[in-house]
Amino acid sequence: MNKAVTVYPIVIDDILSNPGIGFTTAPGLMGNPDRIYDNRGEEQKKYKFTEDSRTYNHPDSKVYFCSVRWRDLETAKGVYNWEALEEKLDYAQSMGCTAVVRCSPYALSEDDDIPAWFRAEHPEEPEFPFWRVDPLITPYVLYWSNLIKAFAARFDGHPVISSVDLTIVGAWGEGGGTEFLKPEAIRQITDAYFDGFKITPLQALLHDSQSVKIMKDRKARVGFRVDCLGDMGGFHGQEWSHMTDFYPQNIQNFNMGDAWEKAPILFEACWHMNDWYLQGWDIDYIIQETLKWHISSFNNKGTVVPEPWKENIKAWLNKMGYRFEIRKFMYDSVVKAGEELEIHALWANVGVAPMYNRYPLVVRLIGQDQTYTLHSGEDIRGWLPDEDIAWEESFSLPDGMSEGEYRLEIGIETGVEEIGNIRLAIEGYTQGYYPMGKLFVERGEEGNG
Numbered sequence: 001m002n003k004a005v006t007v008y009p010i011v012i013d014d015i016l017s018n019p020g021i022g023f024t025t026a027p028g029l030m031g032n033p034d035r036i037y038d039n040r041g042e043e044q045k046k047y048k049f050t051e052d053s054r055t056y057n058h059p060d061s062k063v064y065f066c067s068v069r070w071r072d073l074e075t076a077k078g079v080y081n082w083e084a085l086e087e088k089l090d091y092a093q094s095m096g097c098t099a100v101v102r103c104s105p106y107a108l109s110e111d112d113d114i115p116a117w118f119r120a121e122h123p124e125e126p127e128f129p130f131w132r133v134d135p136l137i138t139p140y141v142l143y144w145s146n147l148i149k150a151f152a153a154r155f156d157g158h159p160v161i162s163s164v165d166l167t168i169v170g171a172w173g174e175g176g177g178t179e180f181l182k183p184e185a186i187r188q189i190t191d192a193y194f195d196g197f198k199i200t201p202l203q204a205l206l207h208d209s210q211s212v213k214i215m216k217d218r219k220a221r222v223g224f225r226v227d228c229l230g231d232m233g234g235f236h237g238q239e240w241s242h243m244t245d246f247y248p249q250n251i252q253n254f255n256m257g258d259a260w261e262k263a264p265i266l267f268e269a270c271w272h273m274n275d276w277y278l279q280g281w282d283i284d285y286i287i288q289e290t291l292k293w294h295i296s297s298f299n300n301k302g303t304v305v306p307e308p309w310k311e312n313i314k315a316w317l318n319k320m321g322y323r324f325e326i327r328k329f330m331y332d333s334v335v336k337a338g339e340e341l342e343i344h345a346l347w348a349n350v351g352v353a354p355m356y357n358r359y360p361l362v363v364r365l366i367g368q369d370q371t372y373t374l375h376s377g378e379d380i381r382g383w384l385p386d387e388d389i390a391w392e393e394s395f396s397l398p399d400g401m402s403e404g405e406y407r408l409e410i411g412i413e414t415g416v417e418e419i420g421n422i423r424l425a426i427e428g429y430t431q432g433y434y435p436m437g438k439l440f441v442e443r444g445e446e447g448n449g
Contacts, residue, residue, distance in 0.1 A: 019063070030055050049313075068088060070104065136180065149192050149195075163202065163223075174227055203225045206247070223266070224265060226268070230242075283309050291316075320351065322355045325424065337443055341394065358379065364433055368402075369402065404441060406441055411432055
C-alpha cells in the first residue's frame, strides 16, 4: 500500500437502533402520549432513553413483531390473501423497522380459529387445551405445510423481514402438543420451512427435544426463540423456573448452544418486565444469561421498562445482537483511474451475535460531480463477536473517473430507505455513511492523451 492514510475512528457507547436487533418496537408508547401506564394500569412518570427518542419509557427500535393468522392468509383452500401480511410489513417499514414474522395456525378463541374452510371439513374440536384441531387425525400437517411452502415462495428474501418463526403446532404457534406428533409429521412441516426459506433466517421454538433433534439432523441454519424470558419462579417458586432450569439445561440438552452462529436467538417476556420488577427478580442475572445465550432481540410486548432499570437496559442494548466498531482504517491516498484502491481495516463486533441478513458493505467515493459506490465481496454475516476482524480488499476504480479529490465513505446498506443503513459504534454518521477521509484520483497517461 503506497501513500497510505491511517484513520483511528472514535468509538462511542451510544445506544444504536439497528435492523433485527434490540427490543421490538412499542407503537403504543411512541409519539407523545399524554399519559403512560404500565401493564397493570398504573400511571408511570414519563421518561426517555435518549434526548431524541421517539418512544417513551421504552427503547427505540428497528424491529417489529408481526403475527398473522392462518385464517386470514388462506381464505379458501389453496387461495392466499397475502395482503394480510403485506399490510403489516408496510406498517413496519413506515416505522423504519424490519419485521420478525410469525404465521400462527390458530389461537384459543373463536375469532382465532383455523380457516373456515378447514373447520367446515372438520367441525370437531380436540380436548387437548392447546389445539383447535387435532393434527393426528386430520390433514392439518399437509394443509399447514402447503401454507408454509406458499408463504416461503412469496416472501423468502423480503427486504423488510429480518427473520421468520418456524411454527409447527399449538395456540399462537407456541408449540403446545408438538411432543405428541409423529416424527414424520414434524419433518414434513420443518422441511417446508427449510426448503422454502433459503435467504431469510429462521428461528424455532425451544419446545421439545424431538422437534429440535429433527431440525438438527437436517443440519439446517435455524436459531431459537423462547417465550418466557425473565421467569425466576413465577410458576413454581424456588423449585423450578425457566431462567434457572428449563433454558440453561435444554439449550445444552437440545444441542442448540452453537445455533447463534448461523441464525438468530430471540426472546419474549414472561408476563411483563414490570412484573419482574414488582417481584424483585434480579434483572442483571436475567440480562447476563441472555448475553451468554447470544440474544439478538427481545419482545417486551410493547410495555414499559421500569425507570430504575433504565441504565441496566441501556447496557443490555449495547451488547444485544451485533455491534460493529472500526478500530483502524487504512487506504491509498492517491490512486489512478482504472487501477486498484487498496483498503486495510481492523473491525470488532463487540455485541454477542453476528448479523444474519446479508447487507452489503460498500465504499463510496464522492467527487465534485460524481459518486461511485464500490461493493465489497466480504460477507459480514461471518463477523462473529469476540474476534478481531481484519478486512483487506482491493477495489477497481472505473476507467472514466474524473481527476480530482474524493471523499471516501464506508457504509453497510439495507436497501430500504425507511429503515436506513446500519449504524456503527463510531463517530461521524452522516446520512447513512461514515466519512474516513479524502483521496486523490489521477488520470493515467491514456486518459490525459
